[in-house]
Amino acid sequence: MTVAVHVENLTRRFNDLVAVDHISFEIGQGEIFGLLGPNGAGKTTTLSMLATMLKPTEGTATVNGIDVERDEDGVRRSIGIVFQDQSLDEELTAWENMDFHGRLYRIPTEVRNERIDELLKLVELSDRKDDIVKTFSGGMRRRLEIARGLLHHPLVLFLDEPTLGLDPQTRNHLWQYIATLSREKGITIILTTHYMEEADRLCNRVAIIDHGKIIALDTPRNLKDGIGGDVVTIVSADTAAIARTLQEPWINRMDTNDGEVVISLRNAEQHISEIVTTLASRQIPISSISIHKPTLEDVFLSFTGKTIREQEAGNTEIMRQHMKMMRRH
Ligand SMILES: Nc1ncnc2c1ncn2[C@@H]1O[C@H](COP(=O)(O)OP(=O)(O)O)[C@@H](O)[C@H]1O
Ligand SMILES: [Mg+2]
Numbered sequence: 001m002t003v004a005v006h007v008e009n010l011t012r013r014f015n016d017l018v019a020v021d022h023i024s025f026e027i028g029q030g031e032i033f034g035l036l037g038p039n040g041a042g043k044t045t046t047l048s049m050l051a052t053m054l055k056p057t058e059g060t061a062t063v064n065g066i067d068v069e070r071d072e073d074g075v076r077r078s079i080g081i082v083f084q085d086q087s088l089d090e091e092l093t094a095w096e097n098m099d100f101h102g103r104l105y106r107i108p109t110e111v112r113n114e115r116i117d118e119l120l121k122l123v124e125l126s127d128r129k130d131d132i133v134k135t136f137s138g139g140m141r142r143r144l145e146i147a148r149g150l151l152h153h154p155l156v157l158f159l160d161e162p163t164l165g166l167d168p169q170t171r172n173h174l175w176q177y178i179a180t181l182s183r184e185k186g187i188t189i190i191l192t193t194h195y196m197e198e199a200d201r202l203c204n205r206v207a208i209i210d211h212g213k214i215i216a217l218d219t220p221r222n223l224k225d226g227i228g229g230d231v232v233t234i235v236s237a238d239t240a241a242i243a244r245t246l247q248e249p250w251i252n253r254m255d256t257n258d259g260e261v262v263i264s265l266r267n268a269e270q271h272i273s274e275i276v277t278t279l280a281s282r283q284i285p286i287s288s289i290s291i292h293k294p295t296l297e298d299v300f301l302s303f304t305g306k307t308i309r310e311q312e313a314g315n316t317e318i319m320r321q322h323m324k325m326m327r328r329h
Pocket of ligand 1: 014017019037038039040041042043044045046
């Protein structure tokens with residue numbers, strides 16, 4: 001395996017906050033690698049350090065064998081970046097936006113024109129190439145940004161929350177583009193997301209990140225298999241009683257979480273009636289019970305005791321408190 005990205009003990013502090021906390025991993029050439037975690041987990045900070053936009057406080061990283069601190073320009077020439085705040089020029093056409101980027105990278109005119117045409121075709125924007133970006137939908141803009149990020153033929157492409165704010169259909173469509181890109185061009189793609197489905201569907205391997213730390217890293221398949229079978233979710237007013245009562249050996253793990261008991265077990269269909277009978281015989285209330293195959297959300301829950309959704313709600317709450325405090329002073 002040719003190593004595209006090597007990260008060792010990479011750390012970034014902002015004053016007292018450790019936004020990225022001694023993370024280590026390696027990404028092979030051609031992989032689609034995902035950093036999955038809730039808002040504030042440290043995903044963008046990690047990507048920013050790899051893209052040389054932010055200095056690490058500690059640790060090292062190389063991209064395409066080039067050290068991010070020793071040779072920023074070298075790294076920058078070999079990567080493409082599509083970040084949230086990297087915007088297109090609204091008043092220029094799709095083609096002009098591409099052309100502008102190509103000139104920045106000093107790509108000779110003839111090669112530039114050829115590549116722009118090829119990339120616009122790849123993201124299906126050829127027939128809109130002469131329209132100004134102002135008239136584009138969110139999905140079209142994102143596709144154009146990705147095409148632009150590829151113009152100088154980077155070996156590694158960084159995508160920060162590539163489908164944030166897009167509707168599910170556009171999101172699905174974009175996943176197909178990204179997968180095609182990886183397949184046809186063999187470039188390494190590192191993306192961040194807080195959509196577990198995105199990480200699951202698109203990535204060869206996923207690092208789950210929470211509070212700046214990698215808490216699990218593997219293929220989506222292995223991560224899901226690791227939690228021990230199917231997932232049964234019981235919604236109840238007395239989750240504590242359920243946790244006390246269900247002590248069966250076929251239960252691989254159990255988490256109680258905000259009015260829900262989440263149980264992992266193999267062959268859940270065979271045990272579900274037993275669960276219901278046991279709880280009913282003790283008069284323990286059940287509002288609902290459901291079975292599903294494990295998702296990366298279940299993996300996140302099993303490692304952190306929280307869902308990504310809740311973690312985000314928590315952040316919103318922190319932000320709200322912060323705003324209130326600011327108002328008072
Ligand atoms: N420039 C900065 N100054 C201070 N704190 C920052 C800065 N950038 C990010 N942070 C903090 O670092 C943490 C990680 O942020 P970030 O990497 O943006 O998370 P994510 O991309 O996973 O949502 C958050 O708590 C965020 O508030
Ligand atoms: Mg981010």
